[in-house]
Amino acid sequence: xxxxxxxxxxxxxxxxxxxxxxxxxxxxxxxxxxxxxxxxxxxxxxxxxxxxxxxxxxxxxxxxxxxxxxxxxxxxxxxxxxxxxxxxxxxxxxxxxxxxxxxxxxxxxxxxx
Amino acid sequence: xxxxxxxxxxxxxxxxxxxxxxxxxxxxxxxxxxxxxxxxxxxxxxxxxxxxxxxxxxxxxxxxxxxxxxxxxxxxxxxxxxxxxxxxxxxxxxxxxxxxxxxxxxxxxxxx
Numbered sequence: 001x002x003x004x005x006x007x008x009x010x011x012x013x014x015x016x017x018x019x020x021x022x023x024x025x026x027x028x029x030x031x032x033x034x035x036x037x038x039x040x041x042x043x044x045x046x047x048x049x050x051x052x053x054x055x056x057x058x059x060x061x062x063x064x065x066x067x068x069x070x071x072x073x074x075x076x077x078x079x080x081x082x083x084x085x086x087x088x089x090x091x092x093x094x095x096x097x098x099x100x101x102x103x104x105x106x107x108x109x110x111x112x113x
Numbered sequence: 114x115x116x117x118x119x120x121x122x123x124x125x126x127x128x129x130x131x132x133x134x135x136x137x138x139x140x141x142x143x144x145x146x147x148x149x150x151x152x153x154x155x156x157x158x159x160x161x162x163x164x165x166x167x168x169x170x171x172x173x174x175x176x177x178x179x180x181x182x183x184x185x186x187x188x189x190x191x192x193x194x195x196x197x198x199x200x201x202x203x204x205x206x207x208x209x210x211x212x213x214x215x216x217x218x219x220x221x222x223x224x225x
Contacts, residue, residue, distance in 0.1 A: 004156070033212055033213075035212075035215075040217070041217060042117075042202070042215040042216055042217040042218060043157070043202070043204075043213075043215040044215075045212040045213070045214065048211060048212045050211075056211065056212065059212065091156050091157075093156070100145055100147070100162055100206055101147070101159040101162065102157075102159065102213065103159070104156030104157050104158070105156050106154070106155055106156050107155075107156055
C-alpha cells in the first residue's frame with residue numbers, strides 16, 4: 001500500500017512569508033507526528049496527534065508554528081512569518097494504534113531566504 | 114539535562130566486518146528503544162525495537178542490545194555490505210506510542 005506522503009518536496013520562501021506543509025499518513029494510522037531535521041542535528045519533535053485527543057504541542061519552537069489534522073487523516077503544518085532559522089527538512093510520520101514503529105514520509109525541505 | 118549520544122558521527126569499516134554503533138542516554142527511563150536507518154534525502158526507516166525488559170533482539174544480520182543499568186544500546190551489523198552504508202538513528206520512546214527522542218545519528222560507510 002501507499003506510504004506516508006508529503007508535499008511539497010521542496011519549498012523556497014522569503015523571510016516573513018507564511019508556509020504550509022502537508023502530510024498524508026498511511027490509511028488507518030491513528031497517530032501522526034511532525035519532526036524537524038536541521039543540518040547536523042537530530043530529528044526534533046514538533047507535534048503529535050493521536051486519534052481525537054488534543055495534540056501534544058510541547059515540541060513547537062514558537063507560536064509561529066501550528067498544525068492541524070482534519071478528519072483524523074491529513075495534517076498541515078503552518079509556519080507564519082518564516083525566519084532563516086526555520087530552514088530544515090520537515091518530516092511527518094504515522095503509526096498504528098498500539099504499534100510503536102513509526103513510518104516516515106520523505107520530508108519537505110524548507111529553505112527560507 | 115536529558116541527552117542522547119551516538120558514539121560517533123561517522124564510522125568506516127570494510128565489507129564483511131561487524132559494525133558496532135553505540136547509543137548512550139542520560140536522565141531518561143525509556144520504555145522502548147528503537148533503531149532507524151536513514152538514507153540521504155529520505156525519511157528514516159524502522160529497523161528494530163527493544164523493550165526495557167529485553168536484553169537482546171535480532172533480525173537477520175542485525176542485533177540490538179539494551180542495558181538499562183549502563184543506559185546504553187549497542188547496534189551490530191554482522192557481515193556488513195556496501196549497501197548497509199547509511200545513517201543509523203537511535204530513538205527513545207519515553208512513553209509507549211508517543212513521540213520519539215532521536216540521537217543525531219552515526220553515518221556508516223562500508224567499503225568493498
